[in-house]
Amino acid sequence: MGEILRVSKTLIGYLKRPDLYPELGRKIIKNIFNRKSAFRGKQKTLTWANSQATTQENVIKKLFDIKSIPFAEVFAEDFKIATQKEKDCPIKMGGPGALELIYYACEFTNAKSVIETGVAYGWSSLAALVSVEKRDGKLYSSDMPYLGQNGDQYVGCIVPENLKKFWKLHRQADRESLPKIFAESAVCDVVHYDSDKSYEGRNWAYEQLYKSLRKGGVFISDDIGDNSAYQDFCEKHSIKTEVIEYEGKYIGVFVK
Template identity: 30%
Template sequence: MKISNILRQAIRPSRSRVMLKKLYKRINDTRGERSATENYKWLRENRRSFSAFAESIDQALWRESETVARRITEAADARLREVEYDLGGGGVYPLLYFITRLMRPTVVVETGVAAGYSSAAFLEALEANAHGELYSSDFPYFRIPDPERYIGIVVDDSVKHRWHLYVEGDENNLRAIVDEVPAIDLFHYDSDKSYSGREQAWDQVRARLASNAVVLFDDIQDNSFFMDFVGREGREDWYVFEFNDKYIGLVGTLKRE
């Protein structure tokens, strides 16, 4: 990490405001209603296999999802070998592809792009559906030079015509996206993992969610936001999935459209 890379982003007023807010949240984050121990216990007690879950809904579609995910992985590995920086890996993008194919959403909104594994999965599924658009919120990884060029680097050019990318931080991006779309059918949160960051994003998008929207939160082991959230909202249609010692929360009913 070079200080010059950080300073290059910090001298841009819009970027410096986002960077300062991120720092403030790390130092003064909201405490959840449950302790880390309580949260982990709840997650372990409620976790289930996302592959078994998907197969129980549509086995053939899950097989397709696994095949496409392998193709995304192979293409991404080849592309990232040419990059000298660690841009992070992918998450549960086979499940994201599956949900998108199953639901046939018109509008998908995600936060956190990085290299673009999840974005690629969403876009490949939307292209297979021949329907829908992806709106992505990100913020350049300011510790590396020219970070904008690496956002979504693994996304294939053939599916980018369905992609709307915003790179000024979630608070700014989600405000713009909510103003742009009529309703959000599928929302995937995978950016600022702080409790307050999740709260802020939820407050921004909730009024724009479709009545049958599906919502996913990644890395819910980091704090008790998801556990508190389903309790406060009185939701019963929620699931917890485990992936590589991390947890993903889903709210909503999955059915083929």
């Protein structure tokens, strides 16, 4: 019964938002015709990722030549406040993730323009914002509304008010949000992908984001073990990528 109610709320949410109709159409097609393709090549990539994987600290040192310090120590007060805001949030979304990787990627590139897909509470947004604010830069984010949870107003809820002037959040699917972001910032310093987990969604977004990333910029993708989209993308472009094992999942990262 709970699942039926959630699906019903989601459908009603879509119907109330004409700007989301294109994504609704894509989801209907995906769920009817392409459900299995979401996991295309998963076992192949899990085997590959496991053979390549190392720690977040090792990759930060190798790629950025920086000895990382835990984000919770560097930004202790921000982290404490954000943790409490997450605890107080009435809906469940994604947790903190590899905050050090995102923060030090921004520091390494002296980032003034960062693009992320997927926001949830806003942990990755916070990690980028505390860096880009030093250079009066901008974080451009893309995230779909949480239509099935009545939680739209909580997306990015842990981001402090004083950092929001460095942040622009687009509330549509990547295929609608990213062209708008590229129109505002054609070239970016850091990419962090954590949205559509399907093979087709990743395949489309990776290509668009890679084009916008400057040479010397950093590309990060979460959950690359879901399917082989990231591995296939790197092989297609002859990219030497690092793989991080983090809390039982895999993150891909490379410098362009």
